[in-house]
Amino acid sequence: MGDRPWSGLTLPGGGATVRRLMDPGQPSPHAGATNGHANGTHRSRAERRAAAQRAECAATAALTILGQKWVMRIVRELGQQTQRFCELQDALGGANSATLSQRLKLLEDEGLVDRRLVSETPPWVEYSLTDKGSDLRRAITGIDRWADRWASQQ
DSSP: OTTSOEEEEEOTTOSOEEEEEOOTTOOOTTTTOBTTBTTSOOOOHHHHHHHHHHHSOHHHHHHHHHTSTTHHHHHHHHHHOOEEHHHHHHHHTSOOHHHHHHHHHHHHHTTSEEEEEEETTTTEEEEEEOHHHHHHHHHHHHHHHHHHHHHTTO
16 A cells, blocks of 8 residues: 555645545646645635634524633723723733733724723823623623522522
8 A cells, every 4th residue: 555645635624634546647636735725825814714703603603702711801891991901900800911911902903992092102002892892791791690699599
């Protein structure tokens, strides 16, 4: 079997490649392709993320974001009042600066959080919920009530 060529067969919608045995002398349908792409290009992380999100239902996509560490707590805190980065970090009680920055950027990119530059010197940025973020805050309140009711029965 060692002298027979192998080629990859890319399944539609997948990143996985299934290996199959080819007849010697038959050209591979993906000759020269890399990473399963016929044109030899690689998709960026953002492109892969966008494609994956399109394939999911809306609730699953929302829960993927909400399930990340600190996200629900950030939305709860900003639902109470507009806060500066350091105020928010203190209110969360232990969020790493880099992680908090990443989560705030994610929430801003998703249209849930508004970042407003108050002054450049000294640097002063305030974060608040958008209308979309406020709607999410109300949904989280419902989830909190549900969890309080049912977690006590376990």
